[in-house]
Structures are given as structure tokens and as C-alpha cells.
Amino acid sequence: xxxxxxxxxxxxxxxxxxxxxxxxxxxxxxxxxxxxxxxxxxxxxxxxxxxxxxxxxxxxxxxxxxxxxxxxxxxxxxxxxxxxxxxxxxxxxxxxxxxxxxxxxxxxxxxxxxxxxxxxxxxxxxxxxxxxxxxxxxxxxxxxxxxxxxxxxxxxxxxxxxxxxxxxxxxxxxxxxxxxxxxxxxxxxxxxxxxxxxxxxxxxxxxxxxxxxxxxxxxxxxxxxxxxxxxxxxxxxxxxxxxxxxxxxxxxxxxxxxxxxxxxxxxxxxxxxxxxxxxxxxxxxxxxxxxxxxxxxxxxxxxxxxxxxxxxxxxxxxxxxxxxxxxxxxxxxxxxxxxxxxxxxxxxxxxxxxxxxxxxxxxxxxxxxxxxxxxxxxxxxxxxxxxxxxxxxxxxxxxxxxxxxxxxxxxxxxxxxxxxxxxxxxxxxxxxxxxxxxxxxxxxxxxxxxxxxxxxxxxxxxxxxxxxxxxxxxxxxxxxxxxxxxxxxxxxxxxxxxxxxxxxxxxxxxxxxxxxxxxxxxxxxxxxxxxxxxxxxxxxxxxxxxxxxxxxxxxxxxxxxxxxxxxxxxxxxxxxxxxxxxxxxxxxxx
Amino acid sequence: xxxxxxxxxxxxxxxxxxxxxxxxxxxxxxxxxxxxxxxxxxxxxxxxxxxxxxxxxxxxxxxxxxxxxxxxxxxxxxxxxx
Ligand SMILES: C[S@@+](CC[C@H](N)C(=O)[O-])C[C@H]1O[C@@H](n2cnc3c(N)ncnc32)[C@H](O)[C@@H]1O
Numbered sequence: 273x274x275x276x277x278x279x280x281x282x283x284x285x286x287x288x289x290x291x292x293x294x295x296x297x298x299x300x301x302x303x304x305x306x307x308x309x310x311x312x313x314x315x316x317x318x319x320x321x322x323x324x325x326x327x328x329x330x331x332x333x334x335x336x337x338x339x340x341x342x343x344x345x346x347x348x349x350x351x352x353x354x355x356x357x358x359x360x361x362x363x364x365x366x367x368x369x370x371x372x373x374x375x376x377x378x379x380x381x382x383x384x385x386x387x388x389x390x391x392x393x394x395x396x397x398x399x400x401x402x403x404x405x406x407x408x409x410x411x412x413x414x415x416x417x418x419x420x421x422x423x424x425x426x427x428x429x430x431x432x433x434x435x436x437x438x439x440x441x442x443x444x445x446x447x448x449x450x451x452x453x454x455x456x457x458x459x460x461x462x463x464x465x466x467x468x469x470x471x472x473x474x475x476x477x478x479x480x481x482x483x484x485x486x487x488x489x490x491x492x493x494x495x496x497x498x499x500x501x502x503x504x505x506x507x508x509x510x511x512x513x514x515x516x517x518x519x520x521x522x523x524x525x526x527x528x529x530x531x532x533x534x535x536x537x538x539x540x541x542x543x544x545x546x547x548x549x550x551x552x553x554x555x556x557x558x559x560x561x562x563x564x565x566x567x568x569x570x571x572x573x574x575x576x577x578x579x580x581x582x583x584x585x586x587x588x589x590x591x592x593x594x595x596x597x598x599x600x601x602x603x604x605x606x607x608x609x610x611x612x613x614x615x616x617x618x619x620x621x622x623x624x625x626x627x628x629x630x631x632x633x634x635x636x637x638x639x640x641x642x643x644x645x646x647x648x649x650x651x652x653x654x655x656x657x658x659x660x661x662x663x664x665x666x667x668x669x670x671x672x673x674x675x676x677x678x679x680x681x682x683x684x685x686x687x688x689x690x691x692x693x694x695x696x697x698x699x700x701x702x703x704x705x706x707x708x709x710x711x712x713x714x715x716x717x718x719x720x721x722x723x724x725x726x727x728x729x730x731x732x733x734x735x736x737x738x739x740x741x742x743x744x745x746x747x748x749x750x751x752x753x754x755x756x757x758x759x760x761x762x763x764x765x766x767x768x769x770x771x772x773x774x775x776x777x778x779x780x781x782x783x784x785x786x787x788x789x790x791x792x793x794x795x796x797x798x799x800x801x802x803x804x805x806x807x808x809x810x811x812x813x814x815x816x817x818x819x820x821x822x823x824x825x826x827x828x829x830x831x832x833x834x835x836x837x838x839x840x841x842x843x844x845x846x847x848x849x850x851x852x853x854x855x856x857x858x859x860x861x862x
Numbered sequence: 863x864x865x866x867x868x869x870x871x872x873x874x875x876x877x878x879x880x881x882x883x884x885x886x887x888x889x890x891x892x893x894x895x896x897x898x899x900x901x902x903x904x905x906x907x908x909x910x911x912x913x914x915x916x917x918x919x920x921x922x923x924x925x926x927x928x929x930x931x932x933x934x935x936x937x938x939x940x941x942x943x944x
Contacts, residue, residue: 456902527905527921534909544910545879615893618928637896 278337280313280365280385280462283357285350286372287320291418292513294331295425299375301334304434307382310335316360317372320353321346348481355473367396367462370487374400374459374510378434383505384462387554393467393500396554397458397491401441402512405828405854406656408443409526412514415830421514423837424827427851437511440827442651442854444509454548457488460510467494477540482529485537495547506555590713597709597765598674601702602649603665608633610664611641651853656828662750666761667702669797669824672853677703677795680820680858681710684792689818691790694722696779696807697797697824699751701758707793708767717771722788724775724807727755730799731778737801737831779803783810791815797824804835812843819861828855863944864915866934872914873930876907890931901925917942 282300286293297317302310314337319325321343328340339360343353354368365388369376380398388394402408403424404416428436446455463471471493478486495502538544599605612631615638616622629635648654652670654663662668669677681693693711695704701723708721729745729752745752755776762768775782779798783806791814796807804823815821825832826849836849836857847859870890878885883897894904904924912919919942927933937943 527925530902530905531909531912531921534906535913536909538910538913543879544876544906546882548882615896 276311278312278314278363280308280367280381281361281363282313282315282367282369282381282460282462283354283361284315284317284369284372285320285353285357286317286322286326287346287350288322289372289515290322290324290326292373292515293317293326295513296369296372296375297331297334297336297338298431299377299434300381301336303335304378304431305376305381306378308385310337312385313337313381314339314362316341316357318343318353318357320350347479349476349479349483349486351474351476351478351483351486354483355476358468358473361465364465365462366465366468367460369460369510370483371459371512373513373515375430375437375513376434376460376510377437377508380460380505380508380510383508383555384460387503387505388462388464390503390552390554391501393464393497394462394503395467395491395494395500396462397455397502397504398460399455399504399506399509400445400459400512401438401509402443402445403437403441404443404514406443406653408512408514411656416514417830418514420830420833423833424851424854427827427849427857436851438509440851440854441509441511442653452553454546454551455491455504456546457485457491458504459487459512461491463494467497467500470497475540478536480533480536484533489537489541492545492547495549502549502551503554504551506553508555594678594709594713597706598671598678601666601706602671602674603663604646604649604671606664607642607645607649608638611638611645614641614645652856653854662699665702666700666705668699669703669856670853673822673824673856674703674706676852676856676858677706677793677822678710680793680822681707682714684818684820685711685714685716687818689792689820690816691792691814691819692720692722692788693793693795694724694788694791694811695795695797696724696783696811697799697803698723698725698753698758699797700753701761703795703797704758704772705762705765705767707795708762708772709765712767719792720771720773722773722775722786723758724779724782724786725755725758726752726778727758727774727776728752731780731802733800733802735800735802735805737834741800741829741831743799779806779810783807786810788814791819793820793822795822795824799825799829799832801831801835804832805839808835808839812839815861817861820858821861822852822856822858823849824856826855826857827851827853864917864942866938866943869911869915869937869943870930870934872911873907873933876910877930880906888930890934891929893928 298304300315317326317340319342325342326340328338331338343356350370358366367384384396387396403421405411424440428440430437474486474490478484494500615630616626649663650671652668652673654668693707698704704721704723711719730743732744733739733741743751755774759768762772775786794811794815796804798804798807823836826836847862849857849859851857874885874888877888880903881897881899888897905921908919908921908924923936927936
């Protein structure tokens, strides 16, 4: 392609990735990568034995300095294929993406290049995320699959704004050790060429499928080498697409697979010690990256605001009221108690120290868990978290969707979109309460807030699409909240009046002939295929032109998305669906 | 069958090394999540222990217990240690 020696070589390992590799290569191509020229880097794909290996000509239009080689002697472990790739690399800085299913964010390559310049023996590491509602080894057991993921990717226009990958990938692989904790491995890392040679590449003794702990081993050996320095790139990341991979996507076998990898490592190295030396951090690198990434990094921590410190004549009471209301509805102000209670989950008895110490975090040990909880609450992923239940607040939709709901209601008001606002599936009422507060603040005295719910939890599954999804009261009692309690919550917040109307009962019985007239905002949060379909069929025609249809579970629950997709295609609805976060989605009626 | 005190000593050393904490801070009743152990680490510990003691241990056993004491009791109940 060019006679110039590239500055960067990146080895990408592929194995049976016909669906994933094209996206990965697009995400590495010059039309997507920012701040780096096509001639600055080369990408070397080593295919490790696919039945139909990828061909370079299929990717000719990417404008990428690309080689694709089939490794002649494929084995279940990619280690030898990687070392073969390393021997072909021409640049002084060489990277390995051990899993070709991992897409890159748009500033990744340039950030790695700049990070490497900060130290002559830089070990440049990146952070890994998994696409979809949660850790894929868990979500795939709950139905997360390629079609589901395709839908998420289609909803964010990632080709034009790759930073939105952060929005649909709330699960960060290193998050358990904390953002600034040591990494167990880096799925895409760059080292100076000489360092690769000193290390002898990856160690072929790691023979486990997928390489086992070879990647961790390589990183730790590099970091233990005197004079090297880890530089972790922030603001960027790699994003794992679901595929039949041996590690990330082993599903219920995942425990065994990880156990065997650890066993092999212990056998070869005689101990296991995460290398935790001093590190540097590089980034954030661009405005777009910092904005999206910051949301995930600092999610839930209210940023210090100028107007909180500067004395101003007329503080914006409206804005502050809504901020406070959101914090309370999400129980962001009560997270310490939630975290203390979480530490008890699963315990057979309450240790006496709980009452005197843990509850007040006297030992100061809950800070990490609290940070984690803040991030969880911001993105509304409480219900996906193994060690916790729904939040102890009034809504489980998380801050991002709550902010978005505010935008929907204020936009509808500002643009004069006619009609009421409605939520189908209200739980403890937080999202509806919030819509009511926004309406009242605007001075509106006409519009009604409609709340449709059984007020007794979800119906047991009756449609074939909902098979296996029994979220009914018997199994999930915490989802059953009485109308009285929701009314009480409205009253407690001073928001109960004649323009708050309830439609108690299962949607199948209540919605079709309900009194609801025109709607400006329709929020659906009933989880099931049946609940979503019944609500759309009964209410969609009442949504005014320009009105908002918000689907809470589009990303998080496959059957909900199926109902929406079927309804939209049956009705020929064309305005595109846009993801709000990893699960919420919306469109506006044209 | 493995000896309980040998296994306890190994687990303490292993956790101290893995998590970069002082072995004295790992007590029988310290809760794993309070000393920084997550579920991935627990499975890693299972693999290392299998290799070290040349035995087979179901990984879930490491996930369903939240202190060293509970884990040892469970290993005992499953006939892995005496
Ligand atoms: C996930 S919760 C809603 C969360 C809520 N919007 C919030 O802000 O936290 C689901 C709610 O939908 C209700 N629901 C689901 N399907 C229903 C149906 N077919 N008929 C009536 N209520 C239903 C349940 O009773 C439950 O309150």
C-alpha cells in the first residue's frame, strides 16, 4: 500500500468470526479511527484455523494497510499464531488483539501510539468492555445472542460515533478491582518491538483452548521486567462481541474454563500474583471520548458545579429541585445503607458488628462497593447484579434514562406536542412521579399522568415468546407494589392531584378500552413480550405526531425487543429506534 | 484426604499474595468481598488449589462461601479435607 514503514503494527487473531471480524476491522480502519493516518499503521490478521478463513479482498474498501494470513499449523491455543504474527510485524510499536471479536473505540490507536511515547519501555494496556446488558457469560444464559447484539449495535450508529459503544456496554471487565486497580490482562496491548523480542512473545507452554492465561502471563512478565512501565489508556476501550469464544462466551462452562486456565498458570508459574506496580494513565484523549467515558467512570458522582460554590443572586431552584428529586427517586442519597445491607446478602446470620460498625462503615471498607453501586445506579443495572436486588428507591431505571425522560417531557412541552403522559409498568412509581413533577413545574394544568399497572406484579408468561420468563409475584415479590403505596408516594412528594390517574389491572384487561385520549409521551416498562405488545396495540394510535415512545427494556430483554420490532414492521413504522443507554430505546412518531 | 490446617495456611498465603494484603489481615471470619476477593478470583483460587493439592474441586464451592471458615467447612462436608 505504501513504502513508508508503519509506526504501529497490530496483530489480530481470528477464529470462526465471520460475523464479528468485519466490524472489528471496520473499527480499526482509517475511516473510523481518528487522529491517525492510513499509512501510520498496519493490521495483520492471523486466522487460526477457521473453516472459511477471511480474505483480504473482502476488506479492500476499508482503506486499511491489511494483511490476512492463515496460520498453517492451527491449534486450540492461539499462542503460536500470535507469535507468527509478531514475526511479520514491521513497525517499532507492535500490538496484539488476542480476540478478533473485540471492536475498538475511535481514538484507540492514536491514544496507544501517544501513550507509548511517554516511556521508552511502555507496556500500553487498554480497558475491556462487553457489549450487552451484562457479563456475557451470564447474559448468554439468559438469551443474549448475536441477533440481540446486532439490534443493540444497529441502535447506536457506531460507525459514525464509536464512543456510543460505551452506552451499550455497561460491563467493564476490570471493574471489580476498581478503575485504578491492577489489570489481570489487556485484550489489546502494545509493546515496543524490542520488548516483544526480550520476552520471546507469548509462551507456547499455554496450550489451553483460547490460550488460557497466556495473555495474563504475557502482561505480568512484561511488567515484571526491570525498566518497563505500564501505561493504561483511558477514554478508549475494546468491546467484546458475543461469539462462540472459549473464554468470554463459555456460558455456564465459564467457571470450569477459568478454573482450568488458572490451574495451567499455577502449574507453569508456581504461584498467582496479579502484578500491581506503579502505573501511568493516559487520557482521556478526545472530547467525545471523555464525555461518554466520563459518564461511565464517574457515573453517579454529581460533578462539582460552578454554581454550587459561587454565590449567585437567584439560584436556579427549579433545576435544583429536579436534581434533588432525581437523586431521591434513584435513592442515590441512600446508597451507603444499600451497600451495607448488600454485605449481608447470603449471610446465614447477622454478625453483631453489622449494627455497630458495618452499617456506618466504621472500618471504611465499603468505599469501593459504594463507588460500584453509584455506577450501577447511574446506568440502572441493579437488577442484573448478582449480589443485589432492585434499588431501595422509587425507580429502577437509572439516572441516564431518568434524564432522558426529562428531555422527552420538556421537549414535548416546548414543541407543543399534544396529549397526556403515560407509563405502563410503574413498579414503585418513580418514573411517573418524575414526569408529574416536570409537568407541574412547567406550569401545565391540563395534562394528565396515567399509570397502568396490575399493582400486583407481572402476569405469569402466557405467550410462547415469554416462555421461561416468569417474573410474577410468586417468584419476584419485590416487583408487586400496590396502588395504595404508589399513591402514597405521590402524596409524600406533594404530587398527588386529580391529574394523576390510575388504571389498575393487567394490561390485557385495562388498556384497549381505557379513557386515555391523546398521548405526548408513552413509556413502556412491562418487561414481557405480551405486556409490550398489548400496550403498543392499545395505545400507539393515541400517541400524537411528534410524541415519544420510550421502551425501557429494548436492549435488556430480547422478548420485549421482539414485540417492538414486530409491531413496528407490521405497522410500517420507519423512524429509527435510538438507544438511550444499554437497554432503554425510543423513537418519535412522525 | 487433605489436612484442614495445611489447606487453611495455603489459602491464607494464596489470598495474601493474590490480593497484595497482609496475611495477618485474613482471618477465618473475614468476608471475602471485604478483603477484595471477587468471583473471578475465587475461581482462580479453585484452579490453583486443584493444581497445588492435586485434587478436583467444583468451582461453585468457592462461590457459595463467603469466609475462609465457611469454605473450609464446605470442603470438609464434601470430603475434600479431613
Ligand atoms: C420493571 S417494573 C417497572 C419499573 C418502573 N417503570 C420504574 O420506574 O422503576 C415492571 C412493572 O410492570 C408491571 N407489569 C408488567 N406487565 C404487566 C401487565 N401485563 N399488566 C399489568 N402490569 C404489568 C409490573 O407489575 C411491574 O410493576
